[in-house]
Amino acid sequence: MATLSEKVWERHVVRRAAGEPDLLYVDLHLVHEVTSPQAFAGLRLSKRRVRRPDLTLATMDHNVPTNDEPAEEISARQIDAMARNAREFGIRCYPTGDPNQGIVHVISPQLGLTQPGMTIVCGDSHTSTHGALGALAWGIGTSEIEHVLATQTIAQTKPGTMAVTVEGALPAECAAKDVILGIIARIGTAGGTGNVIEYRGAAIRALSMEGRLTICNMSIEAGARAGMVAPDQVTFAWLEGRPFAPKGAQWERALDDWRSLASDPGATYSREVAIDASVLRPYVTWGTNPAQSVTIDGVVPDPDALPDDTRESARRALRYQDLTPGTPMRDIRVDAVFIGSCSNARLEDLRAAADVVRGRRVRSGIRGLVVPGSMGVKADAEREGLDRIFRDAGFEWRDAGCSMCLGMNPDILRPGERCASTSNRNFEGRQGPGGRTHLVSPAVAAATAIAGHFASPSDLR
Amino acid sequence: MEPVRNIVGRALPLARADVDTDQIIPSHWLKRLERTGYGPGLFEAWRKDPAFVLNDPRYRGATVLLAGANFGGGSSREHAVWALLDAGFRAVIAPRVADIFRNNALRNGFVPVEVDADTVASLVAAVRLDPATTITIDVEHATVQAPGVRATFALDEFSRTRLIGGLDDIALTLRHEQDIAAYEEKRPEWLPRVR
Numbered sequence: 001m002a003t004l005s006e007k008v009w010e011r012h013v014v015r016r017a018a019g020e021p022d023l024l025y026v027d028l029h030l031v032h033e034v035t036s037p038q039a040f041a042g043l044r045l046s047k048r049r050v051r052r053p054d055l056t057l058a059t060m061d062h063n064v065p066t067n068d069e070p071a072e073e074i075s076a077r078q079i080d081a082m083a084r085n086a087r088e089f090g091i092r093c094y095p096t097g098d099p100n101q102g103i104v105h106v107i108s109p110q111l112g113l114t115q116p117g118m119t120i121v122c123g124d125s126h127t128s129t130h131g132a133l134g135a136l137a138w139g140i141g142t143s144e145i146e147h148v149l150a151t152q153t154i155a156q157t158k159p160g161t162m163a164v165t166v167e168g169a170l171p172a173e174c175a176a177k178d179v180i181l182g183i184i185a186r187i188g189t190a191g192g193t194g195n196v197i198e199y200r201g202a203a204i205r206a207l208s209m210e211g212r213l214t215i216c217n218m219s220i221e222a223g224a225r226a227g228m229v230a231p232d233q234v235t236f237a238w239l240e241g242r243p244f245a246p247k248g249a250q251w252e253r254a255l256d257d258w259r260s261l262a263s264d265p266g267a268t269y270s271r272e273v274a275i276d277a278s279v280l281r282p283y284v285t286w287g288t289n290p291a292q293s294v295t296i297d298g299v300v301p302d303p304d305a306l307p308d309d310t311r312e313s314a315r316r317a318l319r320y321q322d323l324t325p326g327t328p329m330r331d332i333r334v335d336a337v338f339i340g341s342c343s344n345a346r347l348e349d350l351r352a353a354a355d356v357v358r359g360r361r362v363r364s365g366i367r368g369l370v371v372p373g374s375m376g377v378k379a380d381a382e383r384e385g386l387d388r389i390f391r392d393a394g395f396e397w398r399d400a401g402c403s404m405c406l407g408m409n410p411d412i413l414r415p416g417e418r419c420a421s422t423s424n425r426n427f428e429g430r431q432g433p434g435g436r437t438h439l440v441s442p443a444v445a446a447a448t449a450i451a452g453h454f455a456s457p458s459d460l461r
Numbered sequence: 462m463e464p465v466r467n468i469v470g471r472a473l474p475l476a477r478a479d480v481d482t483d484q485i486i487p488s489h490w491l492k493r494l495e496r497t498g499y500g501p502g503l504f505e506a507w508r509k510d511p512a513f514v515l516n517d518p519r520y521r522g523a524t525v526l527l528a529g530a531n532f533g534g535g536s537s538r539e540h541a542v543w544a545l546l547d548a549g550f551r552a553v554i555a556p557r558v559a560d561i562f563r564n565n566a567l568r569n570g571f572v573p574v575e576v577d578a579d580t581v582a583s584l585v586a587a588v589r590l591d592p593a594t595t596i597t598i599d600v601e602h603a604t605v606q607a608p609g610v611r612a613t614f615a616l617d618e619f620s621r622t623r624l625i626g627g628l629d630d631i632a633l634t635l636r637h638e639q640d641i642a643a644y645e646e647k648r649p650e651w652l653p654r655v656r
């Protein structure tokens with residue numbers, strides 16, 4: 001009897017020896033411009049080749065401008081290096097300007113490259129996203145990137161297993177983002193350390209693929225090695241017909257195989273957590289780590305009332321965020337709203353935000369940015385006229401990239417500015433030095449842009 | 462990678478919990494194409510505060526970082542390890558080190574030492590009292606010692622061997638090239654190929 005993650009792990013063991021980590025085969029290696037240059041330099045230095053260029057895909061996302069401005073010189077060097085390395089080592093790359101370019105974790109599921117039962121790695125911690133389709137996917141560092149490029153394998157110690165079961169129906173106004181923020185609020189930023197989290201239960205089954213991608217995306221914010229959802233009809237319907245999905249007889253064979261991946265009924269987990277979806281509400285983070293959140297109806301907490309081991313962090317966070325305990329979240333005004341990132345910039349997310357925004361105006365003085373997760377998402381959204389809705393409301397409508405999620409391109413907050421953001425990290429300075437980030441769902445971000453302070457869609461008259 | 466057997470040196474009592482990699486090295490430093498030169502970016506935002514412990518001249522030359530729980534969480538950026546190395550650090554001692562940071566550290570000869578919170582607290586107290594306190598990390602026996610403190614930490618056999626031998630991971634794996642090729646023969650046909 002085995003869990004989903006154990007099954008995928010066992011299928012990929014190339015070599016197992018006592019006292020050593022398992023050597024695992026990597027089915028897909030995703031590469032981007034920021035964490036790879038030193039890995040390619042390493043290959044060049046040791047005169048090594050990329051073992052499987054056909055299992056390696058590169059794109060540019062972290063650094064790229066998302067408007068018509070050229071990249072700053074230092075970013076341009078990295079973008080050029082990516083293109084050069086891809087050419088030299090025979091890797092397919094979707095550069096800026098390519099219709100397939102986008103955030104690495106958005107394009108791979110969209111192209112049907114991410115499939116159940118695969119192992120996927122990338123030099124980016126949010127690789128956990130791909131687990132939404134039943135793949136075992138995790139982030140690696142640059143030395144490991146070089147190792148995967150050269151050998152198509154990676155040496156890893158076997159992770160533990162953890163089940164997070166979300167039963168019940170999600171209330172109206174609650175999105176996948178609220179489910180994962182609720183989970184992290186409960187288990188903490190180290191709650192998943194050493195484990196692969198498997199998200200289970202009726203509320204997870206009821207989510208679209210986009211929602212599941214949002215949940216698995218933030219597994220790393222709970223400290224987990226990876227996050228996964230067992231493949232089901234939602235997964236198969238998502239994959240069928242996508243460019244890299246199997247076709248014809250291969251599709252049938254793949255389906256049979258994918259159906260066998262779900263955890264066996266009697267399989268046990270190293271840790272289990274149960275969450276009742278029906279009591280969830282839209283969440284807003286108040287602090288500088290993703291576990292520091294309250295519901296939109298809540299107030300900024302008093303550190304003295306928090307558990308011992310979180311008090312000091314909370315005090316520092318409130319100082320940084322310039323917030324006073326007891327302040328209702330709805331009274332906190334924002335300077336910017338960012339709808340984007342690999343957490344929430346897929347078509348469904350943009351639709352949810354556009355539904356709130358339609359026919360309304362962004363509060364004056366607020367800078368609103370909508371950055372689609374990929375050029376494919378952008379094209380789909382424009383086909384539905386979502387760009388018009390956002391533009392008419394006063395949002396900027398951009399090209400695909402990470403943008404204000406991490407502030408490596410010119411889209412950054414100014415010191416002291418406060419932002420409602422659909423991204424996944426609210427660390428100090430994440431969106432620009434001195435910037436203050438509050439994580440929310442797309443619908444709450446949209447409502448906040450209209451209201452000028454944190455708001456849920458039903459707060460808007 | 463250079464072999465690492467022992468780290469003997471003074472320590473910096475950072476003593477904060479949840480130090481994420483964005484704090485260790487902010488994202489704008491990630492635009493470099495090299496593995497070196499990140500030292501000046503280490504804790505860049507916090508360093509602007511003159512009272513920040515890294516600015517305290519008494520701790521200049523420290524090679525061991527003493528941190529609170531959950532050190533190195535967040536982004537997978539190996540640059541965090543490179544920045545610590547570039548600034549002269551060789552090890553971090555904390556009650557818990559995040560998974561990806563730990564992997565990255567071990568591949569660069571930077572030693573992640575996980576000991577219980579009380580041991581970290583004793584070390585912090587010792588170096589606050591006397592910044593010249595010497596801390597010894599013995600990689601071979603996986604122990605940490607300072608006057609009045611002695612603790613062991615978890616280090617798997619494989620990581621220990623690699624640290625002590627300064628071994629090249631890729632060369633180690635390529636010894637099993639036949640296993641890799643054999644595995645490739647058996648992969649299902651429907652798996653995607655990018656080109």
Ligand code: SF4
Nearest residue numbers: 126341342402405406
């Ligand atoms: S969108 Fe943000 S979290 Fe996602 S890959 Fe880009 S920088 Fe990382």
